[in-house]
Amino acid sequence: MRPFDLSMPADVPAALALLQQDPKARVIAGGTTLLDLMKLDVETPAHVIDITPLARREPSLVAITTLPNGGMRLGALVGNTTLAVHPLVGTRYPMLTAAIEAGASPQVRNMATMGGNLLQRTRCYYFRDTTLACNKRTPGSGCSAIGGHTRMHAILGTSTHCIATHPSDMCVALAALEATIRVRGPAGERTIPFEEFHTRPGDHPEIENTLRPAELVIAIDLPPPRFARHSAYVKVRDRASFAFALASAAVGLDIATGKIRAARVALGGVGTKPWRAVAAERLLTGASAASATWQHAAEAAFADASPQPGNTFKATLGQRTLVRALEMAAAG
Amino acid sequence: MSRGHAATNASASNPSEPLAAGSPAPDFLVGNSPDPLWLHDLRGQQVILVFSSAWNPAHAEQVTCYNRLVDEWNLPEPRLIDIAIDGPWYDLTFADDASRVRIPVCACGNVAAEYGVHDGEALFLIDRDGRICWRYAGPPGSRPPEDRLRVAMAAFARHETQTGGRISRRDFVAATLAVTCALSLHPRAADAVSPEPPLGAARPITLQVNGKRVTLDVEPRVTLLDALREYAGLTGTKKGCDHGQCGACTVHVDGHRILSCLALATLQQGKKITTIEGIASGKTLHPMQAAFIEYDAFQCGYCTPGQVMSAVALLHEHCGAADADVRECMSGNLCRCGAYPHIVSAIQSVRHGKPGHAAI
Numbered sequence A: 001m002r003p004f005d006l007s008m009p010a011d012v013p014a015a016l017a018l019l020q021q022d023p024k025a026r027v028i029a030g031g032t033t034l035l036d037l038m039k040l041d042v043e044t045p046a047h048v049i050d051i052t053p054l055a056r057r058e059p060s061l062v063a064i065t066t067l068p069n070g071g072m073r074l075g076a077l078v079g080n081t082t083l084a085v086h087p088l089v090g091t092r093y094p095m096l097t098a099a100i101e102a103g104a105s106p107q108v109r110n111m112a113t114m115g116g117n118l119l120q121r122t123r124c125y126y127f128r129d130t131t132l133a134c135n136k137r138t139p140g141s142g143c144s145a146i147g148g149h150t151r152m153h154a155i156l157g158t159s160t161h162c163i164a165t166h167p168s169d170m171c172v173a174l175a176a177l178e179a180t181i182r183v184r185g186p187a188g189e190r191t192i193p194f195e196e197f198h199t200r201p202g203d204h205p206e207i208e209n210t211l212r213p214a215e216l217v218i219a220i221d222l223p224p225p226r227f228a229r230h231s232a233y234v235k236v237r238d239r240a241s242f243a244f245a246l247a248s249a250a251v252g253l254d255i256a257t258g259k260i261r262a263a264r265v266a267l268g269g270v271g272t273k274p275w276r277a278v279a280a281e282r283l284l285t286g287a288s289a290a291s292a293t294w295q296h297a298a299e300a301a302f303a304d305a306s307p308q309p310g311n312t313f314k315a316t317l318g319q320r321t322l323v324r325a326l327e328m329a330a331a332g
Numbered sequence B: 001m002s003r004g005h006a007a008t009n010a011s012a013s014n015p016s017e018p019l020a021a022g023s024p025a026p027d028f029l030v031g032n033s034p035d036p037l038w039l040h041d042l043r044g045q046q047v048i049l050v051f052s053s054a055w056n057p058a059h060a061e062q063v064t065c066y067n068r069l070v071d072e073w074n075l076p077e078p079r080l081i082d083i084a085i086d087g088p089w090y091d092l093t094f095a096d097d098a099s100r101v102r103i104p105v106c107a108c109g110n111v112a113a114e115y116g117v118h119d120g121e122a123l124f125l126i127d128r129d130g131r132i133c134w135r136y137a138g139p140p141g142s143r144p145p146e147d148r149l150r151v152a153m154a155a156f157a158r159h160e161t162q163t164g165g166r167i168s169r170r171d172f173v174a175a176t177l178a179v180t181c182a183l184s185l186h187p188r189a190a191d192a193v194s195p196e197p198p199l200g201a202a203r204p205i206t207l208q209v210n211g212k213r214v215t216l217d218v219e220p221r222v223t224l225l226d227a228l229r230e231y232a233g234l235t236g237t238k239k240g241c242d243h244g245q246c247g248a249c250t251v252h253v254d255g256h257r258i259l260s261c262l263a264l265a266t267l268q269q270g271k272k273i274t275t276i277e278g279i280a281s282g283k284t285l286h287p288m289q290a291a292f293i294e295y296d297a298f299q300c301g302y303c304t305p306g307q308v309m310s311a312v313a314l315l316h317e318h319c320g321a322a323d324a325d326v327r328e329c330m331s332g333n334l335c336r337c338g339a340y341p342h343i344v345s346a347i348q349s350v351r352h353g354k355p356g357h358a359a360i
Helices: A012-021 A034-039 A080-084 A087-092 A094-102 A106-111 A114-118 A170-177 A278-284 A291-301 A313-331 B061-072 B145-163 B169-185 B224-231 B287-294 B304-314 B323-329 B340-351
Strands: A005-007 A026-028 A047-050 A064-066 A072-075 A180-185 A188-193 A216-222 A231-237 A245-256 A259-268 B029-031 B047-051 B080-086 B089-094 B100-104 B121-126 B132-138 B203-209 B212-218 B250-253 B256-259 B272-274
Touching: A012 A047, A012 A180, A012 A216, A026 A034, A064 A087, A072 A087, A080 A094, A080 A106, A080 A114, A087 A094, A094 A170, A094 A231, A094 A245, A106 B256, A106 B304, A114 A170, A114 A216, A170 A216, A170 A245, A170 A259, A231 A313, A245 A313, A259 A278, A259 A291, A259 A313, A278 A291, A291 A313, B203 B224, B212 B224, B224 B250, B250 B304, B256 B304, B287 B304, B287 B340, B304 B323, B304 B340, B323 B340
Parallel strands: A005 A047, A026 A047, B203 B272
Antiparallel strands: A064 A072, A072 A216, A180 A188, A180 A216, A231 A245, A245 A259, B047 B121, B080 B089, B089 B100, B121 B132, B203 B212, B250 B256, B250 B272
């Protein structure tokens, strides 16, 4: 790992000031992504800012609270394990608890935080190997993944410059739950709808989200629970545990007398960002909760898939994963 | 040039440019114990002179770094396997016959200024005749030492090919290390021209490990794993993948199991750290350790400290009763020998209150 200076600001304003002074500085919380990438020379910051002390002055950063509208707020520094074992979160947003538990290992979950999970970087092998071309790591250098080994790569939201997947499980559930990201920067606090937080690679794979310079994620707001009774998170991977998704699906259904009144569907492991499947939701809404519906919805979710020669299987796997999630959610 | 010149006559108040290729390399005292060794005495060898604060020879990773560098240029002769500090000496051990090269380490006065380096970092390539044949100079922290050496090696290799010379791995490593370490370890030379602390400089930190306070002088980039193993001498915690994928480095911080390879040591101050060395009570093993022995839950044993630390943490976690639950809860610890069935048995025996009775 290259040498760097480490700052430990005492509060959020101090952290924001440091970020303004040094836009190339990197923020560290759990460190599970950043330090890994620094050892690989993918991230090479000369200045790292530790934000974990901020919670001393601002305890809401590590708190899980209920909002007046019936929703919940998750502080940016809440740990993955803390969220996973939170009883109220488990009752109100079971797909979120399931997604967290499906991700990483107990040790990693003890370290990782909400904010870091949102900003987790891709596991694309070509991104992680500095000897290979990668537009995300070195803009304009090309994409070694296209034409390479693409088992772990995206088939939705890709561009000719990047086909890397977003690796998070938690974010798939947050997409389906229509969370809101609360951020604070030099201009004050603002909120970003989850759908607008992560960006598709397009011509600029190096840009991964809509955070502005010197902005910090402060919290994740969840809307009032609507799908707790009929929700599921299903993940398919190459080994039983501690592996990134080949395909995953987060599903929430609002079912009354056999009819689907509302549906939320998001996909993981197949998209360049946590992938909200709006076409599937449209098809589900108003339909009857029956197996034919699940298959139609799954086909709609992958209608725009553009696989590489090495990952054509992912459209089929993704559809089957979604069908399974819909069946489980409907069964309750 | 008189031998005392570099040490006594340099002046930081009269900055000049870094010396250019073709200039004679100013002489200086590399070490003086037991006999004085001057740069002049290294004539006939190539020398790479690095002015950098970011070079910590106490790191095991430096061995890896050197071997990578020399591998890249296909240098003959054996691999460097160890750099040990012995008073004013560095002992380099090579793999072929475990032969040692002993080099003195002792800095002298204002060498950096003598070479025209007043801030930032610089690298000079000195040929067999004591002339600078190539140089690099950059702002502080601009590039890491390894990159700089790699660039220099490329130039060096070309130079040597043209002049028909042959680089000996042993001589190269010894000469490079002698000069590099002398200048960076003993900050007097750098201090005269660089009052600002260099990027990522080592600072003392205090950790509470197994109930004892230990103070270590570490750079911010040092992980908890490296701090435990390389600085605190607690080698029970193992380095497997060093990327958070194998669990060999699992320790407890404030009662929770974490991966010490992905945690910075500096950020663990004020927290209670427990390692595999800290779970037994005197000579009585922790029940989980005893159970691992009783149930033969390891083969080579390398992953075992991490497995045990995870297993001990699991006892206080939300983990279901079934064997499948245990496997899921232990998914962050890989065992390449495949001792998994016995690991599960050992853990279940402790959970069911039937641990083994092995003792140290």
